Amino acid sequence: xxxxxxxxxxxxxxxxxxxxxxxxxxxxxxxxxxxxxxxxxxxxxxxxxxxxxxxxxxxxxxxxxxxxxxxxxxxxxxxxxxxxxxxxxxxxxxxxxxxxxxxxxxxxxxxxxxxxxxxxxxxxxxxxxxxxxxxxxxxxxxxxxxxxxxxxxxxxxxxxxxxxxxxxxxxxxxxxxxxxxxxxxxxxxxxxxxxxxxxxxxxxxxxxxxxxxxxxxxxxxxxxxxxxxxxxxxxxxxxxxxxxxxxxxxxxxxxxxxxxxxxxxxxxxxxxxxxxxxxxxxxxxxxxxxxxxxxxxxxxxxxxxxxxxxxxxxxxxxxxxxxxxxxxxxxxxxxxxxxxxxxxxxxxxxxxxxxxxxxxxxxxxxxxxxxxxxxxxxxxxxxxxxxxxxxxxxxxxxxxxxxxxxxxxxxxxxxxxxxxxxxxxxxxxxxxxxxxxxxxxxxxxxxxxxxxxxxxxxxxxxxxxxxxxxxxxxxxxxxxxxxxxxxxxxxxxxxxxxxxxxxxxxxxxxxxxxxxxxxxxxxxxxxxxxxxxxxxxxxxxxxxxxxxxxxxxxxxxxxxxxxxxxxxxxx
Numbered sequence: 001x002x003x004x005x006x007x008x009x010x011x012x013x014x015x016x017x018x019x020x021x022x023x024x025x026x027x028x029x030x031x032x033x034x035x036x037x038x039x040x041x042x043x044x045x046x047x048x049x050x051x052x053x054x055x056x057x058x059x060x061x062x063x064x065x066x067x068x069x070x071x072x073x074x075x076x077x078x079x080x081x082x083x084x085x086x087x088x089x090x091x092x093x094x095x096x097x098x099x100x101x102x103x104x105x106x107x108x109x110x111x112x113x114x115x116x117x118x119x120x121x122x123x124x125x126x127x128x129x130x131x132x133x134x135x136x137x138x139x140x141x142x143x144x145x146x147x148x149x150x151x152x153x154x155x156x157x158x159x160x161x162x163x164x165x166x167x168x169x170x171x172x173x174x175x176x177x178x179x180x181x182x183x184x185x186x187x188x189x190x191x192x193x194x195x196x197x198x199x200x201x202x203x204x205x206x207x208x209x210x211x212x213x214x215x216x217x218x219x220x221x222x223x224x225x226x227x228x229x230x231x232x233x234x235x236x237x238x239x240x241x242x243x244x245x246x247x248x249x250x251x252x253x254x255x256x257x258x259x260x261x262x263x264x265x266x267x268x269x270x271x272x273x274x275x276x277x278x279x280x281x282x283x284x285x286x287x288x289x290x291x292x293x294x295x296x297x298x299x300x301x302x303x304x305x306x307x308x309x310x311x312x313x314x315x316x317x318x319x320x321x322x323x324x325x326x327x328x329x330x331x332x333x334x335x336x337x338x339x340x341x342x343x344x345x346x347x348x349x350x351x352x353x354x355x356x357x358x359x360x361x362x363x364x365x366x367x368x369x370x371x372x373x374x375x376x377x378x379x380x381x382x383x384x385x386x387x388x389x390x391x392x393x394x395x396x397x398x399x400x401x402x403x404x405x406x407x408x409x410x411x412x413x414x415x416x417x418x419x420x421x422x423x424x425x426x427x428x429x430x431x432x433x434x435x436x437x438x439x440x441x442x443x444x445x446x447x448x449x450x451x452x453x454x455x456x457x458x459x460x461x462x463x464x465x466x467x468x469x470x471x472x473x474x475x476x477x478x479x480x481x482x483x484x485x486x487x488x489x490x491x492x493x494x495x496x497x498x499x500x501x502x503x504x505x506x507x508x509x510x511x512x513x514x515x516x517x518x519x520x521x522x523x524x525x526x527x528x529x530x531x532x533x534x535x536x537x538x539x540x541x542x543x544x545x546x547x548x549x550x551x552x553x554x555x556x557x558x559x560x561x562x563x564x565x566x567x568x569x570x571x
Contacts, residue, residue: 009186011128014145015152020465021145023153026102030221031229031421033153034058036146037109037215038237039418042244043140044113044213048169051263052244057108057204058230060251061218069218070104070158102222104158105251108204112212115168118175118195125151125164125215126181126188138269138357138457140418148181150217155180157220161191166213167198174201174209223251229421234258235372236412236419240360240455242368261371266364272356272459273305276315276344278390281337288331296330297323306350319343344390354385354392359457360417365398373451375403379491380453383480391460393477397484398453399492405449409433413471414455415463420470427470429454432482441489442496450492454481505557512552520544 014021022032038054045052066072116124128148151162167174178192203209204216227250234248238258243265248256274283293299300312307315316323319339321330330336360368362380369378380398387393398412413420413429424430433452438445462472471477524541 009128009184011148011152011181011186012183014128014149015156015183018149018153018156021149022469023149026220026222027225027229028422029153030058030105030219030223030226031233032146033107033150033217033219033221034109034230035233035418036150037107038246039140040147041109041111041113041213042241044111044115045244046113046265046268048114048211049265049268050112051260051265052241053112053247054244055108055110055205055247055249057106057249058221058223058251059106059108059249060223061104061106065106066104070160072104102220104218105221105223106216106218108214108216110203110205110212110214112210115171115211115213116166116175117168118171118173121164121166121175121177122179122188122190122193125162125177126179126190128152128181128186137271138416138459140416147215150219151181152183154217154219155183158218160218161189163216164213165196165201165203165209167201167209167211169211172198174198231256232421233419236414236421239368239372239412239453240365240414240417240419242364242371258372262364262367264364266358266361269358269457270356272353272392273303275306275352275387275390275392276300276304276349277387278352278460279341279344281341284337284341285331288327291327293327295323296321296325296327299327299330305353311350315343315347315349318347351385351387352390352392354394356459357385357392357394357457359394359396360414360455362396365396365453365455369398369400369451369453373400373403373405375400375405375451377401377492377495379488381484381487383484386476386480388458388462388474388476389460391458393456393458393480395477395480395484396453396455396457397481397488398451398455399485399488400451400453401492401495402449405451407447407449409438409445409450409452412451412453414453415461415468415471416457417455418468420468422469424470426464428473428478429471429481431473432478432485435482436485436489441493442500443489443492452485454485509552512555513549516545516548516552520548 008016018024018029022035023029034056038056041054042052045054061069125147128145154160154162161178161180164177164179165174173195174197176192176194176196177190180189180191181187182189198209201209203214230248230250234246234256235258237244237246242261243263244258245260246256246258250256274287279287287303288299291299291303293302296316297312300307300315301309313323319336321336330340359382362382366378366380369375369380378398378400380396383395383397385392385394411424411427411429411433413424413427420427429452443450456471456477461468462474462477464470464472520541524544
């Protein structure tokens with residue numbers, strides 16, 4: 001073993017362990033690449049309060065493009081297939097062989113967002129863990145990793161650089177970079193950089209670019225296995241982001257368009273301060289080092305939300321230190337820092353301020369559900385804010401019935417307005433679904449078309465993994481999801497009861513109408529046999545029929561009301 005201590009860069013670490021970021025195989029990597037770049041594009045537009053227009057193109061490379069861009073000729077491809085033919089198949093869970101169809105694609109993602117400054121592009125796109133998102137707020141991503149991981153994965157598999165065009169509204173030029181990432185140094189390697197006059201520049205679709213960013217990468221992917229996830233991703237993004245337009249061009253030449261259905265956007269999330277119960281020793285130490293406060297009391301009042309003089313006084317009394325203790329003395333006392341964190345964890349404090357959060361909202365979520373699924377019934381509930389580990393959290397639940405959904409229960413999960421598609425059965429929302437007695441709500445679990453929508457927003461979503469595929473089973477979160485879902489199911493039960501009564505009413509009316517014609521003819525014939533009523537217009541068949549229909553409708557209405565009264569009395 002080497003006795004030399006080695007230090008690797010973040011870029012090298014994530015390149016060596018790319019599966020933890022969702023790049024474990026060509027199918028998952030293709031889906032994750034699109035997801036990461038689309039979500040960065042949405043953030044860039046929402047930052048300017050601009051209605052997002054996101055365009056994505058995934059294109060297979062021709063043999064000529066493979067040769068010119070990647071350097072793989074027909075001869076090399078033929079020799080490789082002969083050498084590693086067995087690797088083009090893999091064993092499935094049941095032991096059968098499945099063909100692996102990994103190939104190299106060109107991926108382009110374009111947005112109409114804020115754009116990047118010319119000098120900042122190399123750092124923002126070529127240095128892992130560099131980001132504008134290192135503040136405490138509700139965000140789609142927080143690590144400054146996603147977009148860079150796409151580039152790292154592309155470099156590993158194709159060795160092709162990323163190409164970036166970006167323009168800001170205030171600039172008269174479009175920034176153009178071609179770059180790679182030095183994995184060992186975690187630094188950008190710039191191949192090309194230039195400023196192109198906006199009047200001359202055209203994007204891959206021949207459009208001008210006033211503001212926004214375009215990213216082009218060449219990546220190894222498996223479209224056949226990733227297809228259903230990618231198409232489902234855009235469908236769910238259209239649900240949770242109804243104010244955005246998504247256009248996706250797939251490798252098969254199909255155009256998938258989701259036009260926005262509203263010009264209303266949810267309020268933007270706001271940066272916030274930490275809540276005492278959401279800290280650990282490292283966060284506390286870091287805040288102390290950067291604070292300008294002189295005493296522990298002024299530090300707690302200045303750096304944390306929902307801390308007033310009385311609360312701070314009581315808090316420090318429990319910790320056992322004077323409010324006037326110099327902050328530098330606390331910073332140099334490891335045991336005292338641990339005592340502060342433990343006291344914050346266990347002491348009853350005012351809940352964190354939820355005003356920093358930006359849920360999609362009942363109105364927009366309902367519009368998104370109706371836009372994509374066109375159901376016959378929708379109900380959305382937004383639970384009151386609550387706290388998890390000192391972080392504010394809001395849960396929104398939607399119930400949809402009928403429409404274009406196939407039979408069975410379909411779960412749609414969102415975290416900070418991002419769809420979660422993998423590992424559904426591990427998610428807290430699925431565990432809630434399994435705990436419900438569906439028959440109590442007049443629902444046949446495997447037959448009725450039901451959509452369950454669970455949206456969680458927070459400054460800290462409790463993901464179980466770095467790849468953010470599912471949310472952990474946290475007690476307070478599970479409780480709020482269940483209460484919201486039960487409220488929605490009660491409304492669905494009421495709707496289904498009304499629908500059932502209406503169907504019974506229609507069937508009874510149809511049954512009576514089957515005999516109405518014969519009855520009218522018989523009555524008319526009998527009455528006309530009496531000479532004094534022979535010419536009476538009331539005994540004409542059409543008049544008698546109208547009277548009989550009116551009597552049938554009144555009778556059906558009366559029985560329906562009586563049935564409702566009986567059921568309400570029982571309830």
